[in-house]
Amino acid sequence: MIFTIAGKELRSMFTSPLAWVVLAIVQSILAWIFLSRVNFFLLNQAEIARVPTYPGLTEIAVVPMFGVASIVLLMSVPLLTMRLISEERRNQTMALLMAAPISMSEIVVGKFLALIAFLMLINLMMVLMALSLLAGGTIDLGLLIANLVGLILLGASFAAIGLFVSCLTTHPVVAAILSLGVFLGLWIMNIFVSEPDSLLNLASLLKHYEGFLSGSISVTDLIYFGLLITTFLILSIRRLDADRLRA
Amino acid sequence: MSDTTEPAITLSAVGLSRSYGGKLAVDGVSLELRRGEIIGLLGPNGAGKTTTMRMITGTLAPSNGSVSICGIDLIDEPTAAKAKLGYLPEISPLYKDLRVDEYLRLAGRLHNVRRSAIAAAVERAKRRSGLSDKGRTLIGSLSKGYQQRVGIAQAIIHDPDVIVLDEPTVGLDPNQIREIRSLIRELGNDHSVILSTHILPEVEAVCDRVQILHNGKVVFADAISGLRQFRGGHSVQISLRWPPSIGEIETLVNPADVDKISDGVFRITPEKAEYDPTDALVRASVEHDWGLFQLAPAQASVEEVFVQLTQRDVADADADLPDALPGSEASTEETA
Numbered sequence: 001m002i003f004t005i006a007g008k009e010l011r012s013m014f015t016s017p018l019a020w021v022v023l024a025i026v027q028s029i030l031a032w033i034f035l036s037r038v039n040f041f042l043l044n045q046a047e048i049a050r051v052p053t054y055p056g057l058t059e060i061a062v063v064p065m066f067g068v069a070s071i072v073l074l075m076s077v078p079l080l081t082m083r084l085i086s087e088e089r090r091n092q093t094m095a096l097l098m099a100a101p102i103s104m105s106e107i108v109v110g111k112f113l114a115l116i117a118f119l120m121l122i123n124l125m126m127v128l129m130a131l132s133l134l135a136g137g138t139i140d141l142g143l144l145i146a147n148l149v150g151l152i153l154l155g156a157s158f159a160a161i162g163l164f165v166s167c168l169t170t171h172p173v174v175a176a177i178l179s180l181g182v183f184l185g186l187w188i189m190n191i192f193v194s195e196p197d198s199l200l201n202l203a204s205l206l207k208h209y210e211g212f213l214s215g216s217i218s219v220t221d222l223i224y225f226g227l228l229i230t231t232f233l234i235l236s237i238r239r240l241d242a243d244r245l246r247a
Numbered sequence: 248m249s250d251t252t253e254p255a256i257t258l259s260a261v262g263l264s265r266s267y268g269g270k271l272a273v274d275g276v277s278l279e280l281r282r283g284e285i286i287g288l289l290g291p292n293g294a295g296k297t298t299t300m301r302m303i304t305g306t307l308a309p310s311n312g313s314v315s316i317c318g319i320d321l322i323d324e325p326t327a328a329k330a331k332l333g334y335l336p337e338i339s340p341l342y343k344d345l346r347v348d349e350y351l352r353l354a355g356r357l358h359n360v361r362r363s364a365i366a367a368a369v370e371r372a373k374r375r376s377g378l379s380d381k382g383r384t385l386i387g388s389l390s391k392g393y394q395q396r397v398g399i400a401q402a403i404i405h406d407p408d409v410i411v412l413d414e415p416t417v418g419l420d421p422n423q424i425r426e427i428r429s430l431i432r433e434l435g436n437d438h439s440v441i442l443s444t445h446i447l448p449e450v451e452a453v454c455d456r457v458q459i460l461h462n463g464k465v466v467f468a469d470a471i472s473g474l475r476q477f478r479g480g481h482s483v484q485i486s487l488r489w490p491p492s493i494g495e496i497e498t499l500v501n502p503a504d505v506d507k508i509s510d511g512v513f514r515i516t517p518e519k520a521e522y523d524p525t526d527a528l529v530r531a532s533v534e535h536d537w538g539l540f541q542l543a544p545a546q547a548s549v550e551e552v553f554v555q556l557t558q559r560d561v562a563d564a565d566a567d568l569p570d571a572l573p574g575s576e577a578s579t580e581e582t583a
Contacts, residue, residue: 001356001359002354004356005357005557006355008342008353010346011345011349012342012344013384015345016344024256091340091342091343092336092338092339092340093340093341094340095306095334095338095340096335096340096354096357096401098304098305098306099304099305099306099332099334099336100329100354100357101325101326101327101328101329101330101359102326102357103326110399166320203248208303214280230484243307243308244306244307244308244325246304247324
């Protein structure tokens with residue numbers, strides 16, 4: 001049943017031009033960053049080799065691409081999540097799902113999975129770009145995998161938060177702006193914090209994503225993203241169930 | 248009457264109430280529906296019809312009361328109960344960017360129709376709702392009447408025990424209304440159907456029983472024959488060009504109530520239902536040259552019925568309820 005919902009959601013994403021436009025823009029931006037970094041590496045190969053612990057092709061071309069991808073997702077995921085629930089409410093189609101013999105968790109998880117599937121497309125394109133370097137050199141596969149895991153978790157966190165925000169309003173645009181605000185808030189909350197153990201540092205998305213960018217997959221970061229995703233999925237389920245359960 | 252002779256109860260709602268921001272929209276509504284029965288929920292706009300239906304279908308939580316479908320409680324076991332339920336909301340829940348076939352397949356999958364049975368279920372639902380040649384059309388480009396049929400097809404795709412239709416004929420043209428009504432009657436043969444409407448003749452044309460809601464309360468619940476009776480089923484309205492005095496008519500059709508509606512138009516309600524004053528009236532009109540030009544069964548309009556029911560509701564608030572109103576007893580007890 002989860003997959004019926006996910007399939008329906010994916011289908012409606014790709015029947016509207018929005019999904020294609022988002023994919024095209026994201027791909028152009030990331031490809032531009034990637035190409036200019038590869039170009040930089042080729043032009044400055046001699047100087048780079050003179051640095052004692054000189055950075056490799058992966059550090060110079062792939063990591064910046066994943067760094068920019070986080071900002072790109074921050075801006076584009078609100079556009080993808082905004083209509084998930086709010087548009088169903090607005091068009092009164094929520095009644096079809098609510099009156100069908102499916103639980104709210106199946107609806108929420110189904111829609112979440114559809115979004116993850118969509119984000120995986122973006123991830124796949126990035127991995128393919130990175131792997132294309134193998135044609136003329138070597139890459140640090142471990143670093144690539146750490147970056148990929150980080151971006152998948154970051155995307156999933158954005159998706160879960162965006163899905164919850166979409167449950168709160170019947171206006172897709174309001175949902176988009178709200179999610180964007182929440183993402184930015186989570187992103188910059190530690191910007192003026194100097195001490196590393198501050199609560200704001202521990203809660204900041206950026207801090208936890210940075211770990212993956214530097215190539216380390218730490219349990220703390222995994223737990224952080226896991227908790228964030230589950231919390232917002234459960235909040236979404238509770239929000240939808242509130243309509244159905246005893247008032 | 249024992250349980251073996253009566254069809255099984257498919258839906259039972261007891262004492263449903265719902266308030267919005269402290270104001271009661273539905274107040275102690277109880278319903279019972281048996282297999283093969285069509286019940287009409289009748290009421291003016293804002294009477295609580297849609298709220299009642301949303302509570303019955305599990306899309307809105309009741310503040311009080313319980314609903315069970317084929318004996319399964321809707322709040323404790325929502326998925327099991329909803330599997331036996333088909334629902335057409337007031338606004339059809341249509342994905343306008345899907346084709347009719349795609350949409351019905353999705354609705355079938357959501358309602359647990361097995362993958363192998365889905366093609367047959369879609370064909371059946373399309374045939375019953377007259378959509379056989381529209382399978383490849385985008386829902387968004389269908390006319391309102393056809394969209395309404397897609398909504399109905401969606402509600403019957405999984406062959407549910409209980410079908411809930413919220414104002415299924417609103418916004419359709421007379422031909423479409425006739426077709427939808429005959430479809431509903433057909434569905435009523437082997438399913439239980441609840442239908443809401445604010446059109447009195449629609450209830451009379453389609454339903455076996457009727458419940459009238461007013462301000463969230465059931466003010467009338469009876470079989471259709473009871474409603475006809477209530478509308479003054481055996482009274483006649485006579486229009487005369489040269490009318491005599493009321494007294495003359497009264498002596499002619501005694502014992503009966505004679506009301507003057509306007510100049511030359513009278514409503515005559517005999518005290519005994521089986522007495523038909525028509526013959527006497529025609530004979531007298533010819534004899535005394537009253538100039539009879541219209542003689543018809545007089546039926547109260549919806550508005551008049553509502554006025555009568557609501558006035559009676561107020562008058563009965565302190566007194567005992569008359570025996571003829573089994574449905575309103577329950578609702579008044581709930582609020583007492």
